[in-house]
Amino acid sequence: MVQTGRTPVGSRLAAAAVALTCVIGLLATGCTGDDSSGFRPGGADAGDPYVPGRGNGGYDVTHYDLSVRYDPSSDRLTGRAVITATASQDLSRFNLDLAGLDVAAVRVGDAAAAHRRTDGELVVTPRDGLPRGRSFTVAVDYAGVPAAVDGGPLGSGGFLHTTDGAVALGQPDSAATWFPVNDHPSDKATYELAVTVPDGLAALSNGVPRPKSSADGWTTWRWSERAPMASYLSTLVIGDYRVTTGTHAGRPMITAVPASLPPNGGAARSLARTGAIADFLASRFGPYPFDSYGGIVVADERIGYALETQSRPVYGPAFFGADRPNLSVVAHELAHQWFGDSVSLSRWSDIWLNEGFASYAEWLWEEHDGGRTAQRTFEIEYAATDWSQPSVEPGRERMFGRAVYKRGALAVHALRRTLGDDLFFRVVRAWTSERAAGNATTPDLVALAERVADRQLRPLFDAWLVGGAAPTLP
Secondary structure (H helix, E strand, C coil): CCCCCCCHHHHHHHHHHHHHHHHHHHHHCCCCCCCCCCCECCCCCCCCCCCCCCCCCCEEEEEEEEEEEEECCCCEEEEEEEEEEEECCCECCEEEECCCCEEEEEEECCEECEEEEECCEEEEECCCCECCCCEEEEEEEEEECCCEEECHHHCEEEEEECCCCEEEECCCCCHHHCCCECCCCCCCEEEEEEEEEECCCEEECCCEEEEEEEECCEEEEEEEEEEEECHHHCCEEEECEEEEEEEECCEEEEEEEECCCCCCCHHHHHHCCHHHHHHHHHHHHCCCCCCCEEEEECCCCCCCCEECCCCCCEECHHHHHHHCCCHHHHHHHHHCCCECCCEEECCHHHCHHHHHHHHHHHHHHHHHCCCCCHHHHHHHHHHHCCCCCCCCCCCHHHCCCHHHHHHHHHHHHHHHHHHCHHHHHHHHHHHHHHCCCEEECHHHHHHHHHHHHCCCCHHHHHHHHCCCCCCCCC
């Protein structure tokens, strides 16, 4: 699935207000807010207008170690999250995104920390301030009945209770409905997950599977994602699934379809092509970026989309209507492993970087698979495009619109036509290798393309991504 200056008098008044606030905070919550040493609270928002209130400032997360237990009969989840982070400022307190669940205790390092809840935020005040550059851990014990969230144009997201378990999924946000998190793609981290469910149910997530264990009627499934991952790309799928475990190119390949679907139906046959499609895309985009492969099909009709959850995309049931295979959607979500997952957004207004390249991958796969050529698809889409709608800065309500997907793909093909195949794919492979495991913006892509091609390309990108009239065909 994106300050003003103060007069000296104003400064004195502000300092007095901060001092009073801190005194009150010390009495109520153990506040160690702004003080003469320069320690101050981290931001309660990542500053991305497409997701107001999401993400936080003042620290960078490097790792999430999550242990959760979910009982479908009561829809109750209990969890412990141990988060490793580094302070990016002298930090007096900080926020984590957490929606709806109750927090029993918080520790920062070895000491109990004060905490409170407000508007989907967990506000944590450590006993001592955290100096800039210091690595620290936050342990949060929490529980409750997780809730869905309004996913905007995509519909339901977050933690969805199903008839046989649950699905945690969504874009641009979902993670905060089942664990405390810095919920913005600009702060990627590695993950370990242990999820305990009743015996007989599968609990599927991202990354490499680790050994399971069982006791007293419960089974703990373990997963490890060692490549940095944006929080919205995390997933948890629990239920009665037919899980197929194997290897591809020396890496684990885990696919799953609901047990209610035919074992050789369209969904299963589509997932069975995951390795072949990934290999084709690797021949165009560069080496596959993760340590595992796979895919999960869910049966819940509320999920009317597919999402590129890292290493193991999740597909809604509508993509396999009439029990027919759908390789196009598999190509799209697998392409995201390069564009969106490995090279992730810095801000949601650049979501075309994800969707434009993934849509273009569909065109490449269709041609490779004996269908319509990419050039012919380009001609059809060019004629059907509303050029008044931009790909960059589409607005939150159009984050998943045609301008992002189709016009974005048109821009990719226009770049290919301008540079020629050899130079174009050199640009693409430079992008996926130089920006691997990180974040990027549209200006970053333009600068890289101009460097690799050794020519000015900004006017081309401007015309195809944001211009208000049909661009001249290259």
